Amino acid sequence: MRDDSFDAIVVGGGLVGAAIAWGLQRQGLATALLDEGDVAYRASRGNFGLVWVQSKGLGAPWYQRWTRASAGEWPALAEELGARSGEDLGLRQPGGVHLCLSEAEFADRAARMERMQREAGNYPYAYRMIEAPELREMLPGLGPRVVGASWTPYDGHANPLRLLHALHRAFVAAGGAYVPNAKVEEGHAAPRDFAVTAGGRRFAAPRIVLAAGLGNAELAPRFGLAAPVRPQRGQVLVTERAAELLPMPTTTIRQTQEGSLMMGDSMEEVGFDLRQTPEVMRQIAERAVLSFPWIGQLNIVRAWSALRVMAPDGLPIYDQSARFPGAFTANCHSGVTLAGAHARLLAPMIAEGALDPMLDPFTAGRFDVRAAS
Amino acid sequence: MFALRPDRFRPASAAGGAGQRRGTPDARTGPTATVEVFVDGIPVRVPEGASAAAAVLLAGSPLIRETPVTGAPRLPYCLMGVCFDCLAEIDGIANRQACMVPAVPGMRIAPQRGARVAFRS
Amino acid sequence: MSCDLAIIGAGPAGMAAAVEAVDLGLSVAVIDENPAPGGQIFRGLEGAAGDAALGADYAAGLPLLRAFRALRIGYRPATTLWHLEPEEGVLSLLAAGTTSELTAGRVLLATGAQERPVPIPGWTLPGVMTAGAAQILLKTAGAVPKGRTVLAGQGPLLWLLAAQLARAGAPPALILETRPKGRLAEALRAGGLLAGAPLLAKGLALLAKTRRIPRLRAVTGLHAEGTGHVRRVLWDGGATECDTLLLHEGVVPATHIPLALGLEHDWDEAQRCWRPRVDAYGASSHPRVAVAGDGAGIGGWQAAVAAGRLAALDAARRVGRLTEAGFARRAGPLLATRRAALALRPFLDALYAPPGWVLAPPEDATLVCRCEEVTAGQVRAAARLGATGPNQLKAYCRAGMGPCQGRMCGATVAALIAEARGTTPEAVGTLRPRAPYKPLTVAELARTG
Numbered sequence: 001m002r003d004d005s006f007d008a009i010v011v012g013g014g015l016v017g018a019a020i021a022w023g024l025q026r027q028g029l030a031t032a033l034l035d036e037g038d039v040a041y042r043a044s045r046g047n048f049g050l051v052w053v054q055s056k057g058l059g060a061p062w063y064q065r066w067t068r069a070s071a072g073e074w075p076a077l078a079e080e081l082g083a084r085s086g087e088d089l090g091l092r093q094p095g096g097v098h099l100c101l102s103e104a105e106f107a108d109r110a111a112r113m114e115r116m117q118r119e120a121g122n123y124p125y126a127y128r129m130i131e132a133p134e135l136r137e138m139l140p141g142l143g144p145r146v147v148g149a150s151w152t153p154y155d156g157h158a159n160p161l162r163l164l165h166a167l168h169r170a171f172v173a174a175g176g177a178y179v180p181n182a183k184v185e186e187g188h189a190a191p192r193d194f195a196v197t198a199g200g201r202r203f204a205a206p207r208i209v210l211a212a213g214l215g216n217a218e219l220a221p222r223f224g225l226a227a228p229v230r231p232q233r234g235q236v237l238v239t240e241r242a243a244e245l246l247p248m249p250t251t252t253i254r255q256t257q258e259g260s261l262m263m264g265d266s267m268e269e270v271g272f273d274l275r276q277t278p279e280v281m282r283q284i285a286e287r288a289v290l291s292f293p294w295i296g297q298l299n300i301v302r303a304w305s306a307l308r309v310m311a312p313d314g315l316p317i318y319d320q321s322a323r324f325p326g327a328f329t330a331n332c333h334s335g336v337t338l339a340g341a342h343a344r345l346l347a348p349m350i351a352e353g354a355l356d357p358m359l360d361p362f363t364a365g366r367f368d369v370r371a372a373s
Numbered sequence: 374m375f376a377l378r379p380d381r382f383r384p385a386s387a388a389g390g391a392g393q394r395r396g397t398p399d400a401r402t403g404p405t406a407t408v409e410v411f412v413d414g415i416p417v418r419v420p421e422g423a424s425a426a427a428a429v430l431l432a433g434s435p436l437i438r439e440t441p442v443t444g445a446p447r448l449p450y451c452l453m454g455v456c457f458d459c460l461a462e463i464d465g466i467a468n469r470q471a472c473m474v475p476a477v478p479g480m481r482i483a484p485q486r487g488a489r490v491a492f493r494s
Numbered sequence: 495m496s497c498d499l500a501i502i503g504a505g506p507a508g509m510a511a512a513v514e515a516v517d518l519g520l521s522v523a524v525i526d527e528n529p530a531p532g533g534q535i536f537r538g539l540e541g542a543a544g545d546a547a548l549g550a551d552y553a554a555g556l557p558l559l560r561a562f563r564a565l566r567i568g569y570r571p572a573t574t575l576w577h578l579e580p581e582e583g584v585l586s587l588l589a590a591g592t593t594s595e596l597t598a599g600r601v602l603l604a605t606g607a608q609e610r611p612v613p614i615p616g617w618t619l620p621g622v623m624t625a626g627a628a629q630i631l632l633k634t635a636g637a638v639p640k641g642r643t644v645l646a647g648q649g650p651l652l653w654l655l656a657a658q659l660a661r662a663g664a665p666p667a668l669i670l671e672t673r674p675k676g677r678l679a680e681a682l683r684a685g686g687l688l689a690g691a692p693l694l695a696k697g698l699a700l701l702a703k704t705r706r707i708p709r710l711r712a713v714t715g716l717h718a719e720g721t722g723h724v725r726r727v728l729w730d731g732g733a734t735e736c737d738t739l740l741l742h743e744g745v746v747p748a749t750h751i752p753l754a755l756g757l758e759h760d761w762d763e764a765q766r767c768w769r770p771r772v773d774a775y776g777a778s779s780h781p782r783v784a785v786a787g788d789g790a791g792i793g794g795w796q797a798a799v800a801a802g803r804l805a806a807l808d809a810a811r812r813v814g815r816l817t818e819a820g821f822a823r824r825a826g827p828l829l830a831t832r833r834a835a836l837a838l839r840p841f842l843d844a845l846y847a848p849p850g851w852v853l854a855p856p857e858d859a860t861l862v863c864r865c866e867e868v869t870a871g872q873v874r875a876a877a878r879l880g881a882t883g884p885n886q887l888k889a890y891c892r893a894g895m896g897p898c899q900g901r902m903c904g905a906t907v908a909a910l911i912a913e914a915r916g917t918t919p920e921a922v923g924t925l926r927p928r929a930p931y932k933p934l935t936v937a938e939l940a941r942t943g
Contacts, residue, residue: 038885045886240441240897276928295936297491298935303929377636381545427631431635435722451609
């Protein structure tokens, strides 16, 4: 078998892998992006589509900063990808709200936001707790049970599928090799010398990035890395198109650029079980109707379940192998929010061969430390 | 454009049997279109068992919906619940699959024009 | 609510299964989204049985329909199944805006067939519809097309409809037959003519009834034109005015629910469609679920009746209502009946195999997904970029994301991917539908349970 030689191999063609691959190709590295086939776990196809900041990183301000940085990179990402792919990614960053349906929820949320601001230290974290009367002016047709919301100016949303399509298109247009039906069968690792067999071909490169989502758990140890990720199921409901109405997204409800209302999303610890469950679907629908009663009349035309990629502490894992320098791993459940950072911040670091110290807290080594203490 | 079969149905306008064009026995004894519905405000009589989508076709409407994507006009395509091209506003409820809804007296059927309006403030 | 056997669909297979299962002492529920039993073939039969225009074969369904109506079972018309949990046998239903659940020991999917999409340029114009749609109007609304009607396509239903329209006083002005040259020779080689002689005789009689209608053979390059409504139909070398264009290229199994359940499917090369993998008695790859009738492979209503009864026998055997000996005694004649009903199938499948330009529209501008208005060109581009199947393609360009959930475009998208990537529809695979199988409102869902 002849080797196909590249500057970098990215394993995983979802949002994380495609953003990094596009970022590497954009840096001038000849990159191969290896993807699975039509049916795979594919968290990217199940993404809710928020570019979300306000609830990320309680007790982990470095995650808050990384998320904020990514939201900040998003406009440039959307513009560049839009120009190169012809796709309108539907990016809107008007700020966002987390609706509270009881006084207890509101009080809890207020405490949480206050702590986030305190932990942010010198790094500003603007937010407001907004009570019902003012909120009713901001959002149409709010339900009587809504007592208030937290708001930050950083939040927004985008079309996750157009993002995926645009990343693939821009990557290929820039000369990248996107290879579907190429699940990694075999891997060979040496410092700055990697080879994998996938889809009947052999790929070689001095850099490899493991971005295979849940597949990373099994793949990472072969390259001197650890990715202790587990699946967490989320279910989402989508309605038919409606005339534009919602001016900003909420944590669990957003109106897409096509006009559909999306409702999500559950957090279920059920292993690799992709079934949909009527009871969870009902709970999602019920909360949506309590938030905005007018959503009740809309037809649900699609719904799905997908598996999030979760580390034990819910934060991303970014690492470079100490044993095999040049082997990197990227794992997270926020492929849309973090796309800006992955394409425009992380990829240049990988191209340079070293992760910035700002990513030190994200190493998988943090789990060893906890196990040892 | 569709019409009630002349060999089987007495024309709706001819309550007393006048205006009968064909003298087949079927035409004298055949059923009448007894269910009156309103298609875009205009009364139409259809036989019992006909769907709201059939009523729109019998009314001669140019369209039953305008698509929410490009505004293109559509009329029913499959009439058997598969294609969703017969989405209409029926008795004030938007985006109903008109081929699956039996016509009942007094029913009001209006075209679905683009994306529905979910809320008016 | 619980029952031994829940049957989805009250067409020939579903009705026959219900009659047989009740006879064997099973408790039965029948769920059907239509307001009256009969399925597509016997739709509206209770109201129109005496209608000479519809023909004797239509009225032949009346005894079965009456036997079904006489059953004291949980028959739920105008009810949709929007979710099925096969592990526990829980069906989630919706009727008149209210959801409910039903638990069944065994589930029989008898959801029948749908017409194969005919994605030609202009097929979304008002006035273009399927032959089946025109037949439904004839059966349930006593309505016929007004003005100049053109039928285009091929297959038994096309000829049946032509005859029915003629008898109803509205003969089509022209039939454009899309059957390519040379298919008859292939069909004759496929065989089955002797065993299928009675059916063949019926078919030939039907053709004779339509012989006065002008027709063109081996038509290619079909498209519809008009502004706001179809005005002309064009083909390679010709064109004619029309007010209504009726398309038909045969029927395919309605695999939406079987695919959503993750049942094993096989590609049927003869019928150019997917079918759930079932044994002789309809048992699928899931131990609780069976599929019978045209939904398991196109065979026509007589085969469907036999298949429905066989599936009921199997359900009874599984719960001990029927001994192995009793099962064999009852199953034998039904298997023979079905064999006879299917005898002509290889001939018909070969004769009426859809031409390539129907399966994968050659012009890039042709709309493929009617809901999201995605063109063949967009599908091809996405396939070339790297969408190896319809699921990734749906993520790329929204084909299959509208309210019909890919029922209309799924097969076409797969054929286009196969063409663009130089592979086969079988290798490309199918969409994986999810619940709700049919739309329900957020409020209806919120009130569940």
